[in-house]
Amino acid sequence: xxxxxxEKSQREQHAYSxxxxxxxxxxxxxxxxxxxxVPLPLPEVSEIDLTRHFSELxxxxxxxxxxxxxxxxxxxxxxxxxxxxxAGLPGFVRTHPLAPEETIQGNxxxxxxxxxxxxxxxxxxxxxxxxxxxxxxxFVGIRxxxxxxxxxxxxxxxxxLIPDNAHGTNPxxxxxxGYTIITIRSNKHGDLDLEDLKNHLSDRTAGxxxxxxxxxxxFSSHILEIAKLVHxxxxxxYYDGANLNPLLNIVRPGDMGxxxxxxxxxxxxxxxxxxxxxxxxxxxxxDKLKEFLPVxxxxxxxxxxxxxxxxVGSIGRIASFHGNFGIYLRAYxxxxxxxxxxxxxxxxxxxxxxxxxxxxxxxxxxxxxxQHCLHEFVIQADNYIDRGIRAMxxxxxxxxxxxxxxxVYFPLIIKECMLIEPTESESLATLDRFVDIxxxxxxxxxxxxxxxxTAPHTKPVTRLDEVLAAKRPIxxxxxxxx
Amino acid sequence: xxxxxxxxxxxxxxxxxxxVKNIEDLFCSIPENIRLPRPILDDGMSEYDGMKHMEALSxxxxxxxxxxYLGAGAYEHHIxxxxxAICSKSxxxxxxxxYQAEASQGMLQIIFEFQSxxxxxxxxxxxxxxxxxxxxxxxxxxxxALRHRNDRSKILIARTLHPHYxxxxxxxxxxxxxxxxxxxxxxxxxxDQEAFHNLLDHSTAAVLLQxxxxxxxxxxxxxxxxxxxxxxxxTILCANPLIYGLFSSAAELGVDIxxxxxxxxxxxxxxxxxxxxxxxxKEDLVRQMPGRxxxxxxxxxxxxxxxxxxxxxxxxxxxxxxxxxxxxxQALAALAALIGILWYGKEGLKKLALTNFQRASxxxxxxxxxxxxxSSEAVSFNEFxxxxxxxxxxxxxxxxxxxxxxxxxxxRYYPEFKGxxxxxxxxxxxxxxxxxxxxxxVAIRGR
Numbered sequence: 044x045x046x047x048x049x050e051k052s053q054r055e056q057h058a059y060s061x062x063x064x065x066x067x068x069x070x071x072x073x074x075x076x077x078x079x080x081v082p083l084p085l086p087e088v089s090e091i092d093l094t095r096h097f098s099e100l101x102x103x104x105x106x107x108x109x110x111x112x113x114x115x116x117x118x119x120x121x122x123x124x125x126x127x128x129x130a131g132l133p134g135f136v137r138t139h140p141l142a143p144e145e146t147i148q149g150n151x152x153x154x155x156x157x158x159x160x161x162x163x164x165x166x167x168x169x170x171x172x173x174x175x176x177x178x179x180x181x182f183v184g185i186r187x188x189x190x191x192x193x194x195x196x197x198x199x200x201x202x203x204l205i206p207d208n209a210h211g212t213n214p215x216x217x218x219x220x221g222y223t224i225i226t227i228r229s230n231k232h233g234d235l236d237l238e239d240l241k242n243h244l245s246d247r248t249a250g251x252x253x254x255x256x257x258x259x260x261x262f263s264s265h266i267l268e269i270a271k272l273v274h275x276x277x278x279x280x281y282y283d284g285a286n287l288n289p290l291l292n293i294v295r296p297g298d299m300g301x302x303x304x305x306x307x308x309x310x311x312x313x314x315x316x317x318x319x320x321x322x323x324x325x326x327x328x329x330d331k332l333k334e335f336l337p338v339x340x341x342x343x344x345x346x347x348x349x350x351x352x353x354x355v356g357s358i359g360r361i362a363s364f365h366g367n368f369g370i371y372l373r374a375y376x377x378x379x380x381x382x383x384x385x386x387x388x389x390x391x392x393x394x395x396x397x398x399x400x401x402x403x404x405x406x407x408x409x410x411x412x413x414q415h416c417l418h419e420f421v422i423q424a425d426n427y428i429d430r431g432i433r434a435m436x437x438x439x440x441x442x443x444x445x446x447x448x449x450x451v452y453f454p455l456i457i458k459e460c461m462l463i464e465p466t467e468s469e470s471l472a473t474l475d476r477f478v479d480i481x482x483x484x485x486x487x488x489x490x491x492x493x494x495x496x497t498a499p500h501t502k503p504v505t506r507l508d509e510v511l512a513a514k515r516p517i518x519x520x521x522x523x524x525x
Numbered sequence: 526x527x528x529x530x531x532x533x534x535x536x537x538x539x540x541x542x543x544x545v546k547n548i549e550d551l552f553c554s555i556p557e558n559i560r561l562p563r564p565i566l567d568d569g570m571s572e573y574d575g576m577k578h579m580e581a582l583s584x585x586x587x588x589x590x591x592x593x594y595l596g597a598g599a600y601e602h603h604i605x606x607x608x609x610a611i612c613s614k615s616x617x618x619x620x621x622x623x624y625q626a627e628a629s630q631g632m633l634q635i636i637f638e639f640q641s642x643x644x645x646x647x648x649x650x651x652x653x654x655x656x657x658x659x660x661x662x663x664x665x666x667x668x669x670a671l672r673h674r675n676d677r678s679k680i681l682i683a684r685t686l687h688p689h690y691x692x693x694x695x696x697x698x699x700x701x702x703x704x705x706x707x708x709x710x711x712x713x714x715x716x717d718q719e720a721f722h723n724l725l726d727h728s729t730a731a732v733l734l735q736x737x738x739x740x741x742x743x744x745x746x747x748x749x750x751x752x753x754x755x756x757x758x759x760t761i762l763c764a765n766p767l768i769y770g771l772f773s774s775a776a777e778l779g780v781d782i783x784x785x786x787x788x789x790x791x792x793x794x795x796x797x798x799x800x801x802x803x804x805x806x807k808e809d810l811v812r813q814m815p816g817r818x819x820x821x822x823x824x825x826x827x828x829x830x831x832x833x834x835x836x837x838x839x840x841x842x843x844x845x846x847x848x849x850x851x852x853x854x855q856a857l858a859a860l861a862a863l864i865g866i867l868w869y870g871k872e873g874l875k876k877l878a879l880t881n882f883q884r885a886s887x888x889x890x891x892x893x894x895x896x897x898x899x900s901s902e903a904v905s906f907n908e909f910x911x912x913x914x915x916x917x918x919x920x921x922x923x924x925x926x927x928x929x930x931x932x933x934x935x936x937r938y939y940p941e942f943k944g945x946x947x948x949x950x951x952x953x954x955x956x957x958x959x960x961x962x963x964x965x966x967v968a969i970r971g972r
Contacts, residue, residue: 045630045829048638048867058607059873061880065956071886073879074904077743079773084645085871090607093867097611097635104631106619114621121528122619125572130795131609134583139595140797141933142588143925149585150796175657175798176853178840189700215840215850219668221700224845262554293552298559309853313528317612317857318632319622319654319817321799337696358699360692363598363660363786364797372579380575382568385527391548392529392536398551399539415543415551442628450624453841470530471539497825502627504830512822512834516811518651520641 045103045503048096049520052086058093103503104318105447111473113400115419115450115462116210116258118288118310125380126313126373135372140364144350150368151348154341157375158325164386165284165304166297167327171336173366177285180305180324181216181252186358187303187328187335188250188279189220194356197277200249204278206235208259208454210285213252222249229456233259233412235269248278255299256286258454258462260397260416270300279303279331287311288466289394289418292387303328312374323370337361392467393418396474400465403478407485411457419464421457427485430492434459437484439506440498444480526569591930592958596908596949597739598659598687599797600765600789603953605868608791608861617860622817622853626832632856633831636819639863640805646769646866646874647783648776649805654817655859656851659763659786660690662802663733664697665815665849666761666782669806670731671703672813672848674759677730679704683716685738686763688938694733708732713901714742714910722752729758736764736778740935741908741947742901743772750779759810765789766803768906770869770878775805782806789951791865792858801858812838815849877952881907884959885950891963895970908949910935913969915944920969927965 088096106112112119129135138147158170174180185203192200203217204225214224225243228236235253251273256262263269273280282296282304288311290296296304308314308323316322328336334356342349381389394417401410401420409423424434438448438461450462465474487495499505531539536548545551552560570578593601612618616631623629623636636654643652656662667680680698682691684707691707698705706724709717716734725732732753737743750760759781767789769775775783788800806814812835820834840847869877885907892911893900899912913920917934924931936943950959 045634047634047641049641052871055872057870057873058605058867059869059877061873061876062952062955064880067956068880068883068887071883071890073771073882077772077904079769079771080777081648081774083770083871083874085642085874086867087871088867090868093864094607094611097614097864100631100634101611101614101616102631103629103634104616104620104623105628106615106617106621108615108619112621114624117621119621123528125575127613127618128576129579129583132579132583133589134586136793136795137589137593137601138586138796139588139593139601139794139930140599141595141597142930146588146591146930147586147796149582152585153582175661175855176851178850178852179657179661182850186696186699210852211840211842211844211847212850212852214845215843215847218845218847219697219700219850262552264554264556267556267559292561292564294555294559294561307853315618315857316621316853318617318620318629318635318860319856320853321657321801321855321858322853359696360660360689361696362693362798363658363687363689363800367798368796369793369799376575376579379578380526380570380572382570383564384567385569387563388527388529392531394551395531395536395539395543395548398543398545402543415545415553417551417554438625439627442625447621447628448625467529467531471535473530499627503630504627504824504828505826507626507824507830507832508822509832509834512820512832513837516651516818516834517821518640518811518818518834519637519644 047520048088049086051088051092051096054087056087056089058088058090110446111469111477112447113449113463113465114447115464116285118464118466120313120466121468122313122315123377126376129376130369130373148348151341153372153375155343155348157371160378161306161325162327164291165327166295168330169333169336170325170327172325172371173337173362174305174324174326175362175367176320176322177305177307177324178212178216179361180326181212182219183326183337183361184281184303184305185216185220187332188281190335190358191279191332192249200247202247203249204243204251206253206257207456208257209252209254210258210283213283233261234263234265237265240269240272244272244276244278246277248276250279250281252281252283254283254286256289256417259412259421260419261412262417266299285310286418289390291390292383293390297329303332308371308374313377314370314373321367321370323367339365389467396465396467396469400463400474404481407481419462421460421462423457423459424461425459427488430488432488432492432495434461436495436498440484440495441480442499443501446477446480526571591928593930594932594948595930597933597947598786599794600949600951601794601953602789602951604791604793605865607868608864611864612857612861617857623833630830633819635860635863637821637831639859640819642863642866643803643805646766647805648774649783650808651811652803652805653814654819655855656802656804656816657855658798658800658802660693662784662804663690663763664694666784666804667694667731667733668697669782669813669815670759670761673810674730677728678702679728680731681706681708681724681729682733683708683735683738685710685716685740686733686735687739690763713903714738714740715903716744716749718748721749725752725756725758727756729756731759731761733761733763736762736768737906737908740910741905742903743906746778754779767878767881770874771882782810787862791861799855799858801855801862813848814838816851816854880952884952884954885909888950888959888962892966895966907951908947910942910945910947912945917944917946923969924965929962929965
């Protein structure tokens with residue numbers, strides 16, 4: 044059984060060292076009445092045991108470096124190690140966020156140039172790197188939309204329109220920003236239902252949040268019409284950039300008619316996801332919304348970079364300092380290495396990979412949308428239900444074959460769905476191997492359904508009791524209070 | 526360069542299998558009039574050129590050459606070598622949020638241990654998996670308190686809370702109909718308890734305080750929280766977690782929600798991020814908590830395992846009814862903080878906190894001994910304000926010429942503290958460096 048680090052404690056062992064103490068320091072002691080009474084209930088562990096503990100845990104985890112990771116909507120592409128090298132350079136690592144401008148010209152130049160690159164790629168005119176993740180970027184964008192309407196005396200626009208297949212963050216963000224959410228239906232082609240959209244647009248509409256290609260991997264060919272309709276109603280268009288990867292240097296959200304957007308740098312721009320962050324969610328916008336961007340901003344004045352800490356019109360602050368600098372600097376290098384030429388290749392190869400995989404496994408599952416997809420696609424594992432097998436079972440069995448599972452049960456509107464995104468990183472041989480594995484699993488469903496139903500069998504644990512976890516929550520090391 | 530595996534032969538084979546002539550055919554759903562032409566010139570860089578480019582940018586930052594005394598929410602500490610060694614392991618660095626628990630036990634256990642470590646330090650009952658940074662942790666805590674006390678609409682925030690954090694809280698509250706009052710402070714940096722008492726009433730949902738506060742002062746949090754409790758308001762305490770190594774824990778201070786930034790453990794300054802926000806609370810508040818939470822459970826064979834739990838709070842299930850929109854948090858930064866905490870451990874953390882206190886006190890007392898400079902008599906931890914009683918511009922220049930970035934000009938945020946510097950001292954400053962600071966200050970006084 045897996046021990047926690049708290050269970051590996053041995054009295055008086057430790058890993059730390061501290062700089063030599065000086066006699067002159069020792070005479071300073073804090074007042075007794077302010078000190079903690081309960082000793083710190085932390086473990087006592089030597090450096091070798093600490094090292095082995097985390098090595099052990101590493102063996103119980105997998106990343107894109109280890110296995111094929113076709114997790115739909117997450118764009119699990121290679122995280123180039125050169126990015127990690129760059130992020131560790133002392134000039135970046137050792138700069139304080141409040142350091143004087145003249146001592147941080149490198150950082151400020153990087154911010155300024157990265158925004159130029161992103162704006163160019165997206166057809167926008169200005170932006171910010173402050174938001175710490177995609178969802179926080181959404182919040183910034185929606186707050187900017189709110190400020191825009193308020194300034195025009197249209198603060199009564201209190202509705203945000205969101206398609207039924209949108210990421211959960213979209214409605215959660217709009218609600219956090221005080222909006223009423225109106226859900227727009229998808230039609231049978233997986234596209235936004237234009238009639239439903241028209242029925243819900245009004246002088247209460249603040250905007251529409253849209254992912255394009257949507258979470259089914261489909262590009263809405265009516266996008267220009269959608270943009271026109273929303274703008275005619277006086278609303279604005281928010282672009283959820285979670286699925287930007289297949290569009291790099293193919294088409295720009297600004298040209299589609301979007302007014303404001305975010306990018307998930309940990310998806311399209313290869314920054315490592317780190318088991319759930321840190322991410323980075325830059326926000327870009329057009330001239331209509333520029334004045335509302337959050338502070339601080341970086342400006343180039345007479346050849347040197349300046350920080351603008353406050354600005355009239357801005358929505359204000361969103362982060363403690365300058366956002367996740369150590370993350371977006373990786374995205375900057377990634378973009379520089381590729382150039383526009385290389386970025387286009389990413390988009391193309393990601394779309395070829397997805398369509399190839401879709402074609403190859405379409406015989407095994409229900410394919411709800413037959414048209415070409417962009418970077419990802421949806422299949423339904425509903426044809427094995429009579430054998431007692433659901434999408435989750437197939438996902439778990441995939442783990443046994445040494446690949447990560449696709450996203451399952453999202454989007455919520457498709458029954459027994461698996462959302463598969465291979466990314467441009469993967470080679471043909473890897474994709475073919477995945478196809479072979481899927482064939483084998485389908486064979487197993489016919490011959491040994493129990494094997495699939497009880498998978499995984501080769502991982503450190505078998506399926507876990509999630510109901511028990513929620514019913515009797517154990518959320519920390521139990522003897523902590525002893 | 527690029528990192529695309531498939532080249533001409535594979536792409537051709539795949540296009541044939543798909544049944545299209547060329548790649549463009551796959552983009553036919555995109556209106557032609559907005560499609561961009563393919564770039565002709567390769568404007569990318571080689572890996573070597575990219576590295577040279579980044580080295581040149583990094584070298585333009587001259588800040589690393591100064592003795593750093595800036596703190597104000599971002600502190601320079603020793604980072605144990607083991608932190609980067611572990612955080613750069615492929616299995617952690619390149620994994621996604623642990624959706625498939627059986628293949629993600631490593632990261633799930635790490636989050637469980639992070640939650641345990643946060644509870645150990647704060648003394649609180651439950652912790653989440655992390656939030657973006659200290660500022661967003663404060664904002665989320667306020668929203669959480671307002672959900673818990675949904676019959677109340679007033680919030681009290683100390684003016685001595687980090688000004689950036691205050692601004693982010695305002696950002697998160699801007700679209701809602703809540704009332705915020707700011708709690709004033711005395712000249713010595715301590716919260717004005719009488720003013721606090723007058724502001725507090727039965728419409729107050731929560732009180733947000735900082736420990737030590739932005740001016741470096743350790744307030745009597747216990748007295749404030751018990752007043753809040755009498756009115757039925759929650760106390761939210763934003764703290765530099767290092768202080769818990771030595772000073773009273775949040776639980777001992779009567780706090781309901783403990784938040785802050787774990788940057789002081791294991792995370793470099795790196796221009797302000799990534800850092801990692803933490804949030805811990807009393808058990809009865811757990812269902813209002815934002816973000817991921819990991820729980821312990823068993824597998825089908827009865828073995829212990831870990832899963833994401835209480836997910837009915839979260840955006841991917843509850844959509845607009847979720848407790849927050851947060852999805853990605855700061856997992857790898859939380860791992861760095863966890864390793865930092867464990868490397869110091871039970872005794873080390875106490876000693877580290879004491880070392881910080883002592884070195885800061887040493888410099889503070891040396892500077893206080895200079896007749897023209899004064900500093901508050903209130904208790905501080907590893908940061909303090911010093912009044913130079915003259916325009917700071919020349920003083921800062923003087924320090925910088927001697928290789929010192931002497932601290933933060935407090936007048937930038939508090940007009941009443943014009944001429945004051947906020948000075949942070951950690952274990953990274955030797956006696957020789959502190960004496961150099963002192964001598965540089967003496968030279969200013971002499972002029």
